[in-house]
Amino acid sequence: MKLEVRNVTKVYESNSKERTVQALNGVSFSVEEGSILGIVGESGCGKSTLSRIVAGLEEPTSGEVLISGLPRKGIAKFIRKSSKRPIQLVFQDPYSSLNPRQTVYHAIEEVVKIYDHELDAADTQTRIFELLSSVGIGKDLSHRYPHQFSGGQRQRICIARSLAAKPEILVLDEPVSALDVSVSADIINLLLDLQREFNLTYIFVSHDLGIVKHVSDSIIVMLAGEIVEFGSWTQVMDSPKHEYTKRLIAAIPSLENLKIKETGA
């Protein structure tokens, strides 16, 4: 399933309608099936806005999102009928993206009952435990509430819940920025394993070029709602076009920089 974003613009109007925020300005790119696209940019450049639009949470002010060559609006009806949501979104903050009153088991069960409604009770349970174990959460923990888990565990649970919807494209909006470094590394490795296992397409958003480097095939650099750089990882690293990209690359710790040069050569 190929995803294409064409000339997307998003303008937020404040209540007074005097001040408007142009969060996205003419953003276009595409992602090939089974690949990982990294999106980097500083805080407030519109990464989350773009993620929400791609995931269908918000409508763009202008422009369109094409899924397998079809405009998202046109296939929305078809999607609703088949109860299929091929694009899922993992949120930045694992502390707020789970209902505090639902045990983890019930949070996943709710999704499984939509996307695997033909399963009987026993198979539903098996499926839930299978999803949880695929992200490394044991079944003995499944009847706990979200607040009884660490941030990293919660992010794993959120990932399992997204997988329950059998997505083809997963939008990851800074999935590790709320976690500390060692936990981040585990989550990123988990995501890479899952991507291979289910042949998923990722849109991996981060403000950290160092992390994006580990994961992506191609990369987008955003600045103030616009794309200033788009290309494969080696292209961008070897010949950055925009001044801002050059500064980002220079800011990657030098040791990392060396490693990239070795592998890139």
Place this chain on the structure above:
Amino acid sequence: MKIKRETKPWFYYYFKSLNGIIGIIILSLLSIGALVALFHATPYDPVAQDVAAILKPPSGHHIFGTDQFGRDIFSRVLDGVRRSLAVSILSVAIASIAGSLLGVAGGYFGTILDTIVTRMSDVFFAFPAILMALAIVSSLGHSWLDTAIAIGIVYTPIFVRVTRGPVLSLKETDYVKSGRVLGFSTPRILFKHLLPNVMPIVLVQIALSLSWAILTESGLSFLGLGTQAPDASLGLMVSEAQALAAFAWWTLAGPSLALIFAVVSLNLVGDGLRDSLDPTRRSI
């Protein structure tokens, strides 16, 4: 394989709170008293006068003493508790159902519905509750049903307020948004993800409003606009006892204590509910 499910219901946690236990015990005793009055099983007829026993202090015959007409104060207190509870339960039922539905719908769907709902609540909040209740009661009538409807209308905006605000912020939370991305229907989001999260606030508000409604009903009766003599009502009894309390303290003690116990127990129950309904407040 079988997995131990966490099926402990919220009332398991409720009975871990001392306040909640004390509140529910007092409330149960008051409710038993109200049931006794409902089935006319009070020791004496609450309105029967006895010229031979005027203003008698508490004794084995009349445990709360008698009033200026020789009526048994204990029986009158039970009957007053029955009336107060009936009025407050019905009025709070009206207020909580109407108010919560309006608040949740207004908060979630926004637009014109929300504007109308909030403007009307604002108008109601501009007047003191007792004044609004007075105005409504004087146009409806003085039966207990009219009193309950009046108090119910007056308290509806409180429930609009306590539900609308949380829904407004809850619908922007990531877990409601993620529900939308995952393809949950609007009713599922409203009733499974939003309502349970405002329910604790509503339940606590119900307990508090019950105690306020008892006070409002008493206030109306005190002012002569609620229960009419010779029927018993806690507010009416307090009002009548004012002139007598200096030399017959028991005429004031019975109804006042019943009022205090009713109000305090409902507040304690409110505390217990708040603690038990919120998983993050429970000890693991």
